[in-house]
Amino acid sequence: MPAVFILLRSLVIRLLSSRLAGSVVQFLRRSLSTGITHLGTALRHVWDRVRSQESKEAILGCVLCILNMHKKVEN
Template structure:
């Protein structure tokens, strides 16, 4: 009987942890996609207000630099 109890307990723990992990992953996905949408909208507004090509290239360079910051530097 104790072996069955231990088995059931481990199954319940795995089920709960997988559901919790799934909920956390779904929350993070929603949060990141919402944040990306807001950043995209802000960048579109900035891009529409910039007139000179040099300024647009500078903004694009900054955005690309920020996007590449997460990459690891090869040593």
């Protein structure tokens, strides 16, 4: 009987921790998605306000550099 209790307890703990982990992952995914949306909107506003082609190319170069750095971290 104690072995069954220990087995059930470990299964309940695993279930609760997996649900908690799932909730945390969903929260982080939503937060990151919202942040990316706001960043995209801000970049669009900056892009529309910049007049010179050189400034637009500089901004684009910075964004591409940041994306490239992010890609290297994932690998």
